Amino acid sequence: xxxxxxxxYGVVGGGITGVLDGNREAIRAAVGDDVxxxxxxxxxxxxxxxxxxxxxxxxxxxxxxxxxxxxxxTMGGAHPAFELSMDALRAGKHVVTSNKEVVxxxxxxxxxxxxxxGVSYLFEASVGGGIPVIRPFLTSLAGERxxxxxxxxxxxxxxxxxxxxxxxxxxxxxxxxxxxxxxxxKDPTADIDGIDAKRKIMILGALATGILADESExxxxxxxxxxxxxxxxxxxxxxxxxxxxxxxxxDGGVAFFVCPQMVKKTDLLASVDDxxxxxxxxxxxxxxxxxxxxxxGRWPTAGAVVADVVAALSGAAxxxxxxxxxxxxxxxxxxxxVSFSYYVRLSGxxxxxxxxxxxxxxxxxxxLDGSPAGKTELICSEATGxxxxxxxxxxxxxxxxxxxx
Amino acid sequence: xxxxxxxxYGVVGGGITGVLDGNREAIRAAVGDDVxxxxxxxxxxxxxxxxxxxxxxxxxxxxxxxxxxxxxxTMGGAHPAFELSMDALRAGKHVVTSNKEVVxxxxxxxxxxxxxxGVSYLFEASVGGGIPVIRPFLTSLAGERxxxxxxxxxxxxxxxxxxxxxxxxxxxxxxxxxxxxxxxxKDPTADIDGIDAKRKIMILGALATGILADESExxxxxxxxxxxxxxxxxxxxxxxxxxxxxxxxxDGGVAFFVCPQMVKKTDLLASVDDxxxxxxxxxxxxxxxxxxxxxxGRWPTAGAVVADVVAALSGAAxxxxxxxxxxxxxxxxxxxxVSFSYYVRLSGxxxxxxxxxxxxxxxxxxxLDGSPAGKTELICSEATGxxxxxxxxxxxxxxxxxxxx
Numbered sequence: 124x125x126x127x128x129x130x131x132y133g134v135v136g137g138g139i140t141g142v143l144d145g146n147r148e149a150i151r152a153a154v155g156d157d158v159x160x161x162x163x164x165x166x167x168x169x170x171x172x173x174x175x176x177x178x179x180x181x182x183x184x185x186x187x188x189x190x191x192x193x194x195x196x197t198m199g200g201a202h203p204a205f206e207l208s209m210d211a212l213r214a215g216k217h218v219v220t221s222n223k224e225v226v227x228x229x230x231x232x233x234x235x236x237x238x239x240x241g242v243s244y245l246f247e248a249s250v251g252g253g254i255p256v257i258r259p260f261l262t263s264l265a266g267e268r269x270x271x272x273x274x275x276x277x278x279x280x281x282x283x284x285x286x287x288x289x290x291x292x293x294x295x296x297x298x299x300x301x302x303x304x305x306x307x308x309k310d311p312t313a314d315i316d317g318i319d320a321k322r323k324i325m326i327l328g329a330l331a332t333g334i335l336a337d338e339s340e341x342x343x344x345x346x347x348x349x350x351x352x353x354x355x356x357x358x359x360x361x362x363x364x365x366x367x368x369x370x371x372x373x374d375g376g377v378a379f380f381v382c383p384q385m386v387k388k389t390d391l392l393a394s395v396d397d398x399x400x401x402x403x404x405x406x407x408x409x410x411x412x413x414x415x416x417x418x419x420g421r422w423p424t425a426g427a428v429v430a431d432v433v434a435a436l437s438g439a440a441x442x443x444x445x446x447x448x449x450x451x452x453x454x455x456x457x458x459x460x461v462s463f464s465y466y467v468r469l470s471g472x473x474x475x476x477x478x479x480x481x482x483x484x485x486x487x488x489x490x491l492d493g494s495p496a497g498k499t500e501l502i503c504s505e506a507t508g509x510x511x512x513x514x515x516x517x518x519x520x521x522x523x524x525x526x527x528x
Numbered sequence: 529x530x531x532x533x534x535x536x537y538g539v540v541g542g543g544i545t546g547v548l549d550g551n552r553e554a555i556r557a558a559v560g561d562d563v564x565x566x567x568x569x570x571x572x573x574x575x576x577x578x579x580x581x582x583x584x585x586x587x588x589x590x591x592x593x594x595x596x597x598x599x600x601x602t603m604g605g606a607h608p609a610f611e612l613s614m615d616a617l618r619a620g621k622h623v624v625t626s627n628k629e630v631v632x633x634x635x636x637x638x639x640x641x642x643x644x645x646g647v648s649y650l651f652e653a654s655v656g657g658g659i660p661v662i663r664p665f666l667t668s669l670a671g672e673r674x675x676x677x678x679x680x681x682x683x684x685x686x687x688x689x690x691x692x693x694x695x696x697x698x699x700x701x702x703x704x705x706x707x708x709x710x711x712x713x714k715d716p717t718a719d720i721d722g723i724d725a726k727r728k729i730m731i732l733g734a735l736a737t738g739i740l741a742d743e744s745e746x747x748x749x750x751x752x753x754x755x756x757x758x759x760x761x762x763x764x765x766x767x768x769x770x771x772x773x774x775x776x777x778x779d780g781g782v783a784f785f786v787c788p789q790m791v792k793k794t795d796l797l798a799s800v801d802d803x804x805x806x807x808x809x810x811x812x813x814x815x816x817x818x819x820x821x822x823x824x825g826r827w828p829t830a831g832a833v834v835a836d837v838v839a840a841l842s843g844a845a846x847x848x849x850x851x852x853x854x855x856x857x858x859x860x861x862x863x864x865x866v867s868f869s870y871y872v873r874l875s876g877x878x879x880x881x882x883x884x885x886x887x888x889x890x891x892x893x894x895x896l897d898g899s900p901a902g903k904t905e906l907i908c909s910e911a912t913g914x915x916x917x918x919x920x921x922x923x924x925x926x927x928x929x930x931x932x933x
Contacts, residue, residue: 142813146671153670153849247668253814255668262667263652263660265558266551266838267831391820394799408547408831409658413820415796426672426813433671442847444558 125154125436128162128185130207131198132169132178135221135248138425139195139432140174150429154436161191164207182207186214193217193435195428196225205229212236212244217440219431221248221424227322231335231448238447243440245431250276250323253423254416256402258434260330261443264406269331271405272370273528276323278398278418279307279314280346280366284383285396288363291351298347306398317343317381320368327402328370328379334455335448336379342458344382353523356466356500357385359493360527363393367528371461378456384528385466392528464504464527465511466491469520474499484514502527530559530841533567533590535612536603537574537583540626540653543830544600544837545579555834559841566596569612587612591619598622598840600833601630610634617641617649622845624836626653626829632727636740636853643852648845650836655681655728656805658828659821663839665735666848669811674736676810677775678933681728683803683823684712684719685751685771689788690801693768696756703752711803722748722786725773732807733775733784739860740853741784747863749787758928761871761905762790764898765932768798772933776866783861789933790871797933869909869932870916871896874925879904889919907932 129136140160143150151157162177162185169175185191194211196218198204204225208218213236220226226233226246237244247257251274275281279301286297298315301307313319321343329335346366357364362385371378386393391413395401400418405411417423434440469477474490477499481488484506491500504527506514515521534541545565548555556562567582567590574580590596599616601623603609609630613623618641625631631638631651642649652662656679680686684706691702703720706712718724726748734740751771762769767790776783791798796818800806805823810816822828839845874882879895882904886893889911896905909932911919920926 142671146673146813149673150671253811254817255664258668259660259664262839262844263663263832263835265842266547266555266834268551268554389801391796391799394796396794406658406831408551408834409828410822410825411820412659413818415816415818415820417815420815423814426811427668429671429813430668434667437670437847437849439667439844439847439849442842442844444842444844 124157124159125192126159126161126190127193127195127432128164128191129160130164130194130196132163132165133197134421135424135428136163136195136197138421139197139428142422142425142429150433153433156436158432158436161188182210186210191216193219193432195432196220196222197428198222199224201225201228208233209236212240212242215240215242217243217245217435219245219428219435221428223249223319223322223326227325227338230326230329231450234446234448238445243435243445245435245440246326247431248424248427250326251400251402251414251416252418252420253426254400254402254414254418255430256414257330259414260404261446264404264409265444267409268407269404270372270407272324272327272331272402273392274324274327274368274402275365275392275395275400276368276402276418277314277320277366278400279311281395281400282306282398284346284349284364284366287349287351288354291354293351294347294349315347316345317366320366320381324368324370324379324381328377329448330446331370332372332377333447333449334377335450336455337450337452340379340455342380342382346383349383350523352468352495353525356468356491359491360385360466360502362387362527364525365392365528367392376454376456378458378461380458380461382526384526386528390528459508459512462505462507464502465506466523466525466527467501467503467521468523469499470497470522472499472520477501484510498522529562529564530597531564531566531595532598532600532837533569533596534565535569535599535601537568537570538602539826540829540833541568541600541602543826544602544833547827547830547834555838558838561841563837563841566593587615591615596621598624598837600837601625601627602833603627604629606630606633613638614641617645617647620645620647622648622650622840624650624833624840626833628654628724628727628731632730632743635731635734636855639851639853643850648840648850650840650845651731652836653829653832655731656807656819656821657823657825658831659805659807659819659823660835661807661819662735664819665809666851669809669814670849672814673812674809675777675812677729677732677736677807678797679729679732679773679807680770680797680800680805681725681773681807681823682719682771683805684716686800686805687711687803689751689754689769689771692754692756693759696759698756699752699754720752721750722771725771725786729773729775729784729786733782734853735851736775737777737782738852738854739782740855741860742855742857745784745860747785747787751788754788755928757873757900758930761873761896764896765790765871765907767792767932769930770797770933772797781859781861783863783866785863785866787931789931791933795933864913864917867910867912869907870911871928871930871932872906872908872926873928874904875902875927877904877925882906889915903927
């Protein structure tokens with residue numbers, strides 16, 4: 124019998140006991156032993172749960188119990204998740220987590236502490252919910268050189284953008300629906316402004332490069348400025364607007380960013396709709412590999428946590444190459460130095476005048492057909508953010524600027 | 529230093545030494561040691577290769593050398609690949625392979641022999657080329673219950689179907705182009721008639737169920753009968769014709785089959801174009817997970833073989849749960865008992881007469897709009913193959929029948 128503890132018995136934590144109960148036989152076969160939840164750390168009581176008698180309020184009970192060989196941290200937030208995870212690792216317990224904030228912020232320290240203590244720190248569930256992406260990255264793509272990671276990593280914004288497109292409704296309206304459906308938090312900022320996706324691309328970027336960026340080094344742009352006019356323009360450009368998180372890896376440096384982009388319909392990411400997530404990894408030998416699935420939700424996320432529990436308790440994880448994350452300031456490229464093509468919508472200027480003017484700054488400028496009355500739409504390539512800023516500064520006729528993916 | 533041998537120095541075998549040389553540092557880091565190709569078994573000479581001096585013609589040199597701890601079998605074909613792999617396993621060497629025929633035919637014996645000798649038999653490269661799918665199946669989805677696997681597993685047929693659709697050209701014409709481009713063998717039967725895809729779904733089905741089917745139990749249907757008229761009809765039905773390989777797993781039994789299907793455009797498999805492959809796995813907890821990438825080609829396939837080399841030599845594979853395949857006749861459902869909806873094209877009969885008649889056999893029949901002159905097209909749901917056979921037998925007016933995915 125292997126004993127584990129769960130820190131935080133919320134949506135995901137509660138899902139873990141559900142998965143452990145529902146798939147007991149398959150899990151026993153994979154681990155080679157029964158898995159027992161000995162403790163649950165939570166401030167609340169759960170009198171109706173069969174696990175109600177496992178609840179403790181004092182973390183030291185868990186840390187001091189040598190029978191507990193693994194801790195599943197599903198508390199969310201950086202603190203006290205970080206401190207408790209460090210305590211568990213120092214006590215020689217494996218730690219598995221679904222908490223992207225703690226991995227993106229303290230992943231370097233947590234992985235180092237795990238290595239020092241000869242245990243595993245696993246975080247498959249922190250990115251892409253139920254999609255197996257972290258482990259394939261570390262195992263199947265071990266020995267590969269990754270040149271880019273691109274992903275649709277936030278289900279809430281993808282749901283909103285999909286609805287806006289198919290029903291041509293404004294952002295605020297669809298956001299309200301997402302909140303009513305429970306897809307979005309009451310305070311939707313972390314989703315909408317790309318903060319959640321930013322943490323996830325920091326984790327994937329660190330897996331690909333070894334460099335754990337500082338949050339301030341990663342650009343994130345909101346989807347709240349996207350309008351039905353933009354959606355319509357994307358359609359005419361043969362594209363779909365998606366919130367894309369990117370890690371670009373070149374010999375010269377790495378760049379991490381999250382922003383709404385017009386993604387060509389021939390790009391598989393354009394077909395990822397609703398709450399689904401996808402991660403595309405560009406490898407030197409293998410080419411493009413894409414992982415797709417449900418990016419959030421109780422069961423997929425809990426399933427991914429349990430997969431990590433199985434990997435840790437079966438010994439599989441300890442045979443895998445553990446990642447090493449390093450914070451090294453100055454290695455991440457400024458987002459304003461990354462080049463893009465852009466969709467630009469202007470009002471009150473003719474297509475001829477606008478394109479003539481923009482051709483002075485861009486190598487290629489084409490006019491998008493079918494613009495609404497009084498609007499001119501251009502596709503311009505290519506310029507860095509700095510160049511674009513200069514060009515657009517002080518212009519009152521610019522309605523919308525969206526990067527092309 | 530870890531010594532390995534390569535059996536068969538063709539397209540994939542030659543790619544292995546290329547990947548080992550190109551990614552030497554990353555591989556050393558992952559394995560924890562240098563990897564050296566000590567022998568290459570081939571009947572040919574390779575005087576211009578830096579590996580020319582490693583070539584041997586006598587397999588016993590490899591089998592009897594205790595320094596060789598792993599054999600990469602990239603010969604293709606069932607024999608002598610099977611016998612040599614068994615010899616290597618019995619000699620206590622890990623075996624990794626890209627050879628789907630030998631895995632689909634003798635996977636049960638090879639895995640059992642590996643287990644008896646305490647070594648690994650790994651075959652990531654046998655399905656989906658460079659796409660990590662076998663290992664995620666066994667690790668990330670360990671402890672899951674899989675209810676279906678669907679895949680586009682053959683790049684040649686997917687290339688042909690994609691070209692037929694986008695350029696509205698007949699099958700024979702596009703096949704010729706695929707052969708000229710080197711995408712298809714001179715004898716294209718294994719690709720076109722679904723035999724290659726059949727072997728791959730037998731392997732994926734065995735991973736999901738433990739049952740290794742006999743080739744005779746797996747239905748495979750050719751794409752050679754698909755015409756531009758069918759392509760056009762699919763477009764009007766909001767679908768795309770794909771060669772889909774399926775493993776359906778129910779409590780009552782399993783069914784394995786490969787056939788051209790009209791796949792709805794909202795299904796991600798419909799967006800998998802050209803030589804790309806994709807595998808979709810439906811899991812009880814995690815929901816649908818999809819793996820996508822280049823399904824063939826020297827480098828992706830060699831990359832997958834090397835990933836297995838790394839997994840075996842680092843010890844990661846031995847900590848993973850090794851699959852067990854069992855042949856058990858009578859457990860695989862007859863394809864003719866599987867239910868589908870169908871597209872049916874008839875000539876010389878009015879839409880009204882045809883639908884009236886078909887409504888006697890099907891619960892729902894709808895007429896597809898925009899049919900060419902003199903044709904009637906129906907979408908009929910649902911019936912088993914047996915029921916359909918009875919219905920259509922003896923009719924001379926049936927031009928085309930395609931299953932809906």
